[in-house]
Amino acid sequence: MVQKDGPKPxxxxxxxxxxxxxxxxxxxxxxxxxxxxxECIESVDKGMSRKDIEACFFGSFLYQHTNKRGLIPGYMAxxxxxxxxxxxxxxxxxxxxxxxxxxxxxxKSGKFDTVxxxxxxxxxxxxxxxxxxxxxxxDPHEFDAxxxxxxxxxxxxxxxxxxxxxxxxxxxxxxxxxxxxNHHHAMGNPYAQYRREFNVDAVKRSALVADPIRLLHxxxxxxxxxxxxxTSPEKAREMTDTPVYIYASQQATDNVALSxxxxxxxxxxxxxxxxxxxxxxxxxxxxxxxxxVHDCFTIEExxxxxxxxxxxxxxxxxxxxxxxxxxxGLRHIPYVNKKAEVIVNPGGGLKADGHxxxxxxxxxxxxxxxxxxxxxxxxxxxxxxxxxxALCHNIGGTGGICTxxxxxxxx
Amino acid sequence: xxxxxxxxxxxxxxxxxxxxxxxxxxxxxxxxSFCYNEGRASRMEDLDFFYKKGALYSGTVINTPSNKFKDxxxxxxxxxxxxxxxxxxxxxxxxxIPPEDSVDLSSLVGKEVVPRFRRNYSGxxxxxxxxxxxxxxxxxxYYPHQEYVKIEPSKEVExxxxxxxxxxxxxxxxxxEGRGVLGVTERTLPFADEDTTTFxxxxxxxxxxxxxxxxxxxxxxxxxxxxxxxxxxxxxxxxAQALELGEKFEHGYFSGGIDSQFACKAATDLYVDAAAxxxxxxxxxxxxxxxxxxxxxxxxxxPLDYTxxxxxxxxxxxxxxxxxxxxxxxxxxxxTPDFYRREGEKYPRHxxxxxxxxxxxxxxxxxxxxxxxKSELAPEDINYVIFHSPNASFPQRAALQAGFTREQIAPALxxxxxxxxxxxxxxxxxxxxxxISEPGDKILMTAYGxxxxxxxxxxxVTDKIVEKKERTVPVQEQIDSPHKEYVDYVFYRKMKDxx
Numbered sequence: 001m002v003q004k005d006g007p008k009p010x011x012x013x014x015x016x017x018x019x020x021x022x023x024x025x026x027x028x029x030x031x032x033x034x035x036x037x038x039e040c041i042e043s044v045d046k047g048m049s050r051k052d053i054e055a056c057f058f059g060s061f062l063y064q065h066t067n068k069r070g071l072i073p074g075y076m077a078x079x080x081x082x083x084x085x086x087x088x089x090x091x092x093x094x095x096x097x098x099x100x101x102x103x104x105x106x107x108k109s110g111k112f113d114t115v116x117x118x119x120x121x122x123x124x125x126x127x128x129x130x131x132x133x134x135x136x137x138x139d140p141h142e143f144d145a146x147x148x149x150x151x152x153x154x155x156x157x158x159x160x161x162x163x164x165x166x167x168x169x170x171x172x173x174x175x176x177x178x179x180x181x182n183h184h185h186a187m188g189n190p191y192a193q194y195r196r197e198f199n200v201d202a203v204k205r206s207a208l209v210a211d212p213i214r215l216l217h218x219x220x221x222x223x224x225x226x227x228x229x230x231t232s233p234e235k236a237r238e239m240t241d242t243p244v245y246i247y248a249s250q251q252a253t254d255n256v257a258l259s260x261x262x263x264x265x266x267x268x269x270x271x272x273x274x275x276x277x278x279x280x281x282x283x284x285x286x287x288x289x290x291x292x293v294h295d296c297f298t299i300e301e302x303x304x305x306x307x308x309x310x311x312x313x314x315x316x317x318x319x320x321x322x323x324x325x326x327x328x329g330l331r332h333i334p335y336v337n338k339k340a341e342v343i344v345n346p347g348g349g350l351k352a353d354g355h356x357x358x359x360x361x362x363x364x365x366x367x368x369x370x371x372x373x374x375x376x377x378x379x380x381x382x383x384x385x386x387x388x389x390a391l392c393h394n395i396g397g398t399g400g401i402c403t404x405x406x407x408x409x410x411x
Numbered sequence: 412x413x414x415x416x417x418x419x420x421x422x423x424x425x426x427x428x429x430x431x432x433x434x435x436x437x438x439x440x441x442x443x444s445f446c447y448n449e450g451r452a453s454r455m456e457d458l459d460f461f462y463k464k465g466a467l468y469s470g471t472v473i474n475t476p477s478n479k480f481k482d483x484x485x486x487x488x489x490x491x492x493x494x495x496x497x498x499x500x501x502x503x504x505x506x507x508i509p510p511e512d513s514v515d516l517s518s519l520v521g522k523e524v525v526p527r528f529r530r531n532y533s534g535x536x537x538x539x540x541x542x543x544x545x546x547x548x549x550x551x552x553y554y555p556h557q558e559y560v561k562i563e564p565s566k567e568v569e570x571x572x573x574x575x576x577x578x579x580x581x582x583x584x585x586x587x588e589g590r591g592v593l594g595v596t597e598r599t600l601p602f603a604d605e606d607t608t609t610f611x612x613x614x615x616x617x618x619x620x621x622x623x624x625x626x627x628x629x630x631x632x633x634x635x636x637x638x639x640x641x642x643x644x645x646x647x648x649x650x651a652q653a654l655e656l657g658e659k660f661e662h663g664y665f666s667g668g669i670d671s672q673f674a675c676k677a678a679t680d681l682y683v684d685a686a687a688x689x690x691x692x693x694x695x696x697x698x699x700x701x702x703x704x705x706x707x708x709x710x711x712x713x714p715l716d717y718t719x720x721x722x723x724x725x726x727x728x729x730x731x732x733x734x735x736x737x738x739x740x741x742x743x744x745x746x747t748p749d750f751y752r753r754e755g756e757k758y759p760r761h762x763x764x765x766x767x768x769x770x771x772x773x774x775x776x777x778x779x780x781x782x783x784x785k786s787e788l789a790p791e792d793i794n795y796v797i798f799h800s801p802n803a804s805f806p807q808r809a810a811l812q813a814g815f816t817r818e819q820i821a822p823a824l825x826x827x828x829x830x831x832x833x834x835x836x837x838x839x840x841x842x843x844x845x846x847i848s849e850p851g852d853k854i855l856m857t858a859y860g861x862x863x864x865x866x867x868x869x870x871x872v873t874d875k876i877v878e879k880k881e882r883t884v885p886v887q888e889q890i891d892s893p894h895k896e897y898v899d900y901v902f903y904r905k906m907k908d909x910x
Contacts, residue, residue, distance in 0.1 A: 147501065151473045155470060210471045264469055
């Protein structure tokens with residue numbers, strides 16, 4: 001829980017909107033972004049006008065490539081109908097998280113009071129070419145080596161199984177549990193691409209995509225957009241009585257090429273950004289009750305539960321396996337360690353909610369925003385007391401970039 | 412990928428070039444000109460892993476490849492490490508078709524691997540073919556690791572001849588059922604990432620290892636082929652870059668050469684030119700490499716489609732540490748249209764039975780008989796005779812007609828198990844014969860190229876062959892390898908057509 005006498009908020013979220021995620025064949029990317037943008041403006045409790053937006057930060061991974069366009073801020077000015085400063089961030093799957101990071105930075109700097117942060121992707125526009133396109137986020141030598149994006153995480157999973165699983169079937173079960181759990185969480189999420197349960201056996205029996213990664217270990221190919229209104233903590237009270245404050249905003253980077261990393265069973269950028277964010281918020285990982293953790297592939301959620309410090313290195317699979325045993329009847333299945341429990345990806349995460357790459361980092365904030373305000377409907381995390389803090393963790397590529405944001409309700 | 416990007420990648424990828432900081436030991440791949448620990452004052456040294464062995468650090472079977480790797484199908488990609496240097500690179504396992512079920516990838520971790528010069532993927536939007544050595548085969552499989560030890564050539568100058576050779580036969584084979592087709596019972600074929608260029612580099616690599624010769628001493632290279640990778644762009648340049656032929660200067664090399672074409676004798680007819688060059692005072696160098704390489708083409712269903720093979724053989728000619736002197740040469744030529752392919756046509760055409768008596772036999776026998784006369788040798792003075800082998804029947808019949816015995820030609824009949832290598836046919840057979848030769852042996856070789864002509868040689872094996880023998884990868888070993896893999900006609904046809 002965020003301490004009242006601890007660090008002060010650096011910014012606040014006062015509005016959030018998103019589209020449904022899925023294969024949205026008839027929508028162009030601009031339409032999705034406008035839809036999410038309008039929804040977030042309209043969601044501000046005490047109302048706001050489009051003209052109150054002073055700057056725009058948004059993320060997209062493939063828009064320039066898919067649509068063969070440059071000067072994207074100009075196109076976005078046309079969509080917004082505003083001639084304000086607009087910045088696009090491209091950081092692969094963390095494009096959205098990086099947009100939020102830049103928006104917070106802009107507000108914290110004092111340059112702007114109120115900005116809009118968004119993210120979108122239209123992956124279905126590339127249909128059969130998307131496997132190749134996703135490799136833009138990889139080292140060129142990895143592409144030349146015949147890797148696909150699932151393949152890169154597969155060598156990480158393969159090494160994790162070798163170093164820590166050591167042939168234990170429960171490790172493979174844990175990697176399937178992540179998928180099964182996140183699909184279960186998505187059942188109450190009306191925006192989710194897949195509101196469908198998959199049991200552990202179904203995940204373990206699904207088709208091999210990049211051995212040992214199977215189809216149901218992967219997040220889907222998705223279209224969608226999400227958007228936020230971010231403002232200063234002072235201004236936030238004028239716009240709503242229940243802002244969600246941002247206590248930490250951190251970003252860290254690492255080499256893109258996996259072969260240059262010391263090991264493949266964790267991501268340094270996560271450790272750096274997570275450590276810095278927890279320090280900034282004056283918190284311990286065990287104090288976080290709800291977390292959006294980047295789960296593009298299930299091995300990621302497992303590794304990041306270790307990189308975050310929630311589980312010890314090499315032991316997340318055991319913790320996840322043990323946590324899953326007694327979940328019958330629960331809406332959400334928490335991960336449990338000796339000191340605490342945390343609900344990870346309450347709306348289904350990338351795995352089931354969907355993963356329109358540039359939108360994901362923003363969508364994560366949308367999710368915790370409604371969770372902390374108690375507006376998550378059938379996805380609402382049940383809590384003994386008030387749910388008061390949450391974390392968003394967004395990864396680009398195989399860990400070339402990571403953003404971590406920590407949120408709280410109390411100022 | 413653009414041409415300039417491709418050129419920059421070639422400099423790095425052909426030999427797995429890296430740099431190491433001499434102060435802190437940090438290795439950079441791709442190479443950096445300075446170390447981020449030491450800054451601009453760094454003392455960087457070049458590293459080259461072309462001849463090194465590595466190990467699989469972690470792998471995955473890519474069951475759903477990206478579009479550029481569709482031809483390859485399911486394959487293992489992985490992170491590989493060079494344990495002696497403590498650095499890792501991404502790469503792909505080649506010459507391996509994963510089973511459809513899940514693979515026990517943990518059992519492959521730490522397994523020794525050998526870098527191979529292969530295509531990254533066949534074809535691309537830019538029309539370029541991209542190669543690298545970031546492809547590996549398992550060290551305990553078909554392609555074992557060989558140390559490249561450089562021995563300074565002796566000071567003694569001898570009669571010119573062969574100083575080293577290397578034969579490369581691909582791992583995959585297809586069987587001709589029953590007694591075979593004209594004596595050909597099985598044949599080699601390229602894997603999805605192989606072509607005439609990769610065969611040439613692999614054969615040249617083996618020749619350098621066999622000769623124990625510093626590649627900077629090889630300043631001329633000829634590549635004879637009738638299945639060139641490009642209609643216009645020399646294989647020789649790729650070979651020179653990959654094998655570092657000649658002194659290095661600004662990522663280029665002081666060596667020359669050309670690709671040559673004369674059907675199946677595109678390489679052999681240049682042996683005499685190679686031997687002559689090393690004797691020529693104005694030639695800046697003492698060694699010439701001649702490679703015969705082909706992914707032999709034949710139209711589907713054509714009788715040739717049941718005899719063609721794939722592979723290459725490289726020979727290095729010089730005047731020091733010669734293992735077989737080149738004693739005699741002559742050639743016989745006539746304009747005989749027995750086999751041909753126009754620009755833009757995919758497969759060669761031929762004159763059926765016309766390719767026999769008036770073409771093959773006339774030229775081979777005329778040249779051989781003239782050679783015996785010129786060299787004042789009788790058939791019984793020759794230990795081994797080698798004739799171009801479009802199949803196993805033609806060379807045997809020609810040998811008997813020229814006065815030789817079945818025993819004299821038997822070791823050269825590699826065609827029965829590897830197929831017709833076109834430009835590599837006589838060269839591969841010469842390699843097989845040298846594998847078993849003793850000092851003093853005399854070898855008569857008559858090549859044949861449609862169109863048409865024959866060149867005939869007499870070689871005498873020297874004492875030097877003995878000390879170099881342990882560095883060969885014998886042709887018979889490649890033919891009999893327990894790791895060779897048989898494929899069906901559908902797979903064979905696919906491999907032939909994507910290369």
